[in-house]
Amino acid sequence: MTQTKEVSGARARKAQAYASAREVLLRCGMELLTEQGFSATGLEAVLKRATVPKGSFYYYFASKEAFGREVMDAYDAYFGKKLDRWLQDGSRAPLDRLMDFVADASAGMRKHEFRRGCLVGNLSQELGALPEAYRARLDAIFTGWQRKVAACLREAQLSGAVPAGLDCDQLAEFFWIAWEGAVLRARLLRNDQPLRNFIATFLVALGVRA
Amino acid sequence: MTQTKEVSGARARKAQAYASAREVLLRCGMELLTEQGFSATGLEAVLKRATVPKGSFYYYFASKEAFGREVMDAYDAYFGKKLDRWLQDGSRAPLDRLMDFVADASAGMRKHEFRRGCLVGNLSQELGALPEAYRARLDAIFTGWQRKVAACLREAQLSGAVPAGLDCDQLAEFFWIAWEGAVLRARLLRNDQPLRNFIATFLVALGVRA
Numbered sequence: 001m002t003q004t005k006e007v008s009g010a011r012a013r014k015a016q017a018y019a020s021a022r023e024v025l026l027r028c029g030m031e032l033l034t035e036q037g038f039s040a041t042g043l044e045a046v047l048k049r050a051t052v053p054k055g056s057f058y059y060y061f062a063s064k065e066a067f068g069r070e071v072m073d074a075y076d077a078y079f080g081k082k083l084d085r086w087l088q089d090g091s092r093a094p095l096d097r098l099m100d101f102v103a104d105a106s107a108g109m110r111k112h113e114f115r116r117g118c119l120v121g122n123l124s125q126e127l128g129a130l131p132e133a134y135r136a137r138l139d140a141i142f143t144g145w146q147r148k149v150a151a152c153l154r155e156a157q158l159s160g161a162v163p164a165g166l167d168c169d170q171l172a173e174f175f176w177i178a179w180e181g182a183v184l185r186a187r188l189l190r191n192d193q194p195l196r197n198f199i200a201t202f203l204v205a206l207g208v209r210a
Numbered sequence: 211m212t213q214t215k216e217v218s219g220a221r222a223r224k225a226q227a228y229a230s231a232r233e234v235l236l237r238c239g240m241e242l243l244t245e246q247g248f249s250a251t252g253l254e255a256v257l258k259r260a261t262v263p264k265g266s267f268y269y270y271f272a273s274k275e276a277f278g279r280e281v282m283d284a285y286d287a288y289f290g291k292k293l294d295r296w297l298q299d300g301s302r303a304p305l306d307r308l309m310d311f312v313a314d315a316s317a318g319m320r321k322h323e324f325r326r327g328c329l330v331g332n333l334s335q336e337l338g339a340l341p342e343a344y345r346a347r348l349d350a351i352f353t354g355w356q357r358k359v360a361a362c363l364r365e366a367q368l369s370g371a372v373p374a375g376l377d378c379d380q381l382a383e384f385f386w387i388a389w390e391g392a393v394l395r396a397r398l399l400r401n402d403q404p405l406r407n408f409i410a411t412f413l414v415a416l417g418v419r420a
Binding site: 036122125126127142176177178179181184201204 | 245327383390392404408
């Protein structure tokens with residue numbers, strides 16, 4: 001092996017280790033922020049969970065604020081994919097897809113013993129203590145999720161499953177409004193009954209009885 | 211004035227000053243916790259807002275945990291009274307009372323430029339970072355509010371304003387589920403549109419079109 005190859009191999013390994021540690025930090029950030037929000041999460045807790053040496057945080061991120069922004073982006077990417085998987089499942093009727101998503105999210109909450117909520121909901125709730133720039137990002141995430149649910153509701157409308165007169169955008173907004181409240185309540189009660197109440201009542205608002 | 215009278219007068223003034231400082235601390239705690247939750251609220255910020263000397267907190271409360279419990283109690287008393295005022299207003303039809311409450315709460319949020327949310331919602335959201343004993347208290351507060359809304363819905367049912375077949379307890383639970391999500395979203399957007407969407411869609415779920 002020539003010296004150049006050795007150097008570039010070492011560089012590649014270093015770059016890979018860097019990228020991998022960054023990824024682990026973001027994943028641990030997502031976990032902690034869905035559990036307890038931004039304010040209550042110290043960088044030490046993130047580093048400890050990620051088993052990345054204390055004091056090396058600023059090697060990976062410019063600040064806690066910058067880290068939070070990247071955690072929000074990573075969560076949006078993760079959750080958006082999950083939503084697409086359920087809401088674009090052509091083998092299921094549009095309203096069944098909505099119910100599938102809720103059932104899957106319920107199972108996910110149960111798996112983590114209802115300790116984890118919604119990262120976007122958590123951060124919205126503690127807005128008063130967050131960097132002002134987070135507000136627009138959180139709003140944009142909700143708007144993106146809303147578009148996905150509105151598209152699903154419009155498919156339901158086209159198929160005749162819900163009345164033609166319904167305002168799908170308003171109902172999609174309502175879906176996420178009530179969803180955040182349902183997740184909050186499910187964590188409090190440590191069971192999925194609020195999520196079941198949520199989807200059943202949402203279907204009633206659509207003019208459908210579950 | 212005899213010496214005894216002077217002493218007992220001084221004692222009474224001291225007791226009054228103590229009670230009054232405690233009350234101011236609880237009020238400031240309510241304000242801060244509705245703005246930014248428990249974890250982000252340091253005792254120093256509470257003392258500063260209350261203009262009570264730094265370092266004297268433990269003269270009034272045994273711990274931050276004990277303080278938080280009393281703040282929750284004070285908020286529940288305050289909010290319960292507010293709910294009764296609107297939901298037991300016999301001069302208004304039951305569903306109008308619900309809408310009155312939402313309109314009043316919207317005006318309150320606007321007054322504080324949508325910086326304040328719901329204290330119980332905030333604390334529920336950051337549950338992972340709170341003393342375990344808070345959970346039961348928060349749940350009990352929601353249950354109390356639910357009873358008040360369920361009673362109002364039953365009155366609406368008796369008057370024929372909503373269908374006899376509706377499950378008022380389930381809908382009252384849903385009311386607070388969606389309410390918390392609506393307050394969260396109103397803070398994020400800094401406008402009351404989510405609250406208007408919330409009450410309009412809730413009425414649809416009741417089988418009533420606003």
